[in-house]
Amino acid sequence: MKVVIATHNRHKVQEIRDILSEQEIELLSLDSFPEIGEIIEDGDTLEDNARKKARTVYNATGILSLADDTGLEVEALGGRPGVYSARYSGEHATYEQNNRKLLGELKKFPPEKRKAKFRCVISIIGKGIDEIAAGEVPGRIIDEVRGKNGFGYDPLFMADGYDITYAEMDSDLKNKLSHRARALEKAKIILTRLSGENRAM
Numbered sequence: 001m002k003v004v005i006a007t008h009n010r011h012k013v014q015e016i017r018d019i020l021s022e023q024e025i026e027l028l029s030l031d032s033f034p035e036i037g038e039i040i041e042d043g044d045t046l047e048d049n050a051r052k053k054a055r056t057v058y059n060a061t062g063i064l065s066l067a068d069d070t071g072l073e074v075e076a077l078g079g080r081p082g083v084y085s086a087r088y089s090g091e092h093a094t095y096e097q098n099n100r101k102l103l104g105e106l107k108k109f110p111p112e113k114r115k116a117k118f119r120c121v122i123s124i125i126g127k128g129i130d131e132i133a134a135g136e137v138p139g140r141i142i143d144e145v146r147g148k149n150g151f152g153y154d155p156l157f158m159a160d161g162y163d164i165t166y167a168e169m170d171s172d173l174k175n176k177l178s179h180r181a182r183a184l185e186k187a188k189i190i191l192t193r194l195s196g197e198n199r200a201m
Contacts, residue, residue: 001195002026004033006057006067011151012180016066019175019184023191028063036060046071046083047132050123057125064126064194066187070180072153074141075115077105085153095152099145102156106141114141118157118179122187124194131190135182150174 003025005016013029020027030036039056043049046069053067071082081088081102089097106114117138124131139159147155147167154166159177166174175181 001191002028002063003191004028004030004057004061004063004065006030006039006053006065012068015171015175015178015180016068016184018171019181020188020191023188024195025191030057033057033061041069041083041086043069043083046119046121047123047134049083050121050132051125051130054123054125064124064129066122066124066191068120068122068180068183070118070120070152072102072157073117073119074102074106076109076113099153099156102141102153103143103145106143111140111143114143115139116141116157118153120179120183122183124187124190126194129194131187133183133186133190135179135184135186137177137179137182 001024005013005027007013008030017027036057039053041049041052043052049069050067053069054065057065057067069083071085073079073082087093089101117136119136120134122133137159139157141156142158142165145155147165149169149171150167157166158164159166166178
């Protein structure tokens, strides 16, 4: 069974490949389909954006498509950056710019007011298929960048029960713990079912 991962983000593609490595699935990325341009993420929720990306890619390729949208939701900021996580500092913001903006906004808040959670929503779209899988990890935002691994807000996010950031974890640990891993564990069940149905047809 083929599945297109509806993203050009190589970090995200690698993480998804690692987590789904035991599945009997041929995973393709959008790099295999250069004719599909940038998909504007203009939904009000993570679910809206994930569905839009997966549906756009399925309609263009005819291949089962998987898309995720992920947001960091900070309690003290009323749930921001949320759906704007990737472009918090502007449309073409770098990870560093987004991290700087977040640290600046949280400067006045003490550690106990820095609660946050990472949420990931995965949409799987195919012929007659519209499935959603979601995962989240609660934690907090620390007051300085720590760690060289990962991407995005990983150097600032410390999951509950850990004293290291996502960016200080090795990929094996992060891929067991992360919000995307939790969503993908649920997506695995869906993909296994669809693969079985595919073979039975």
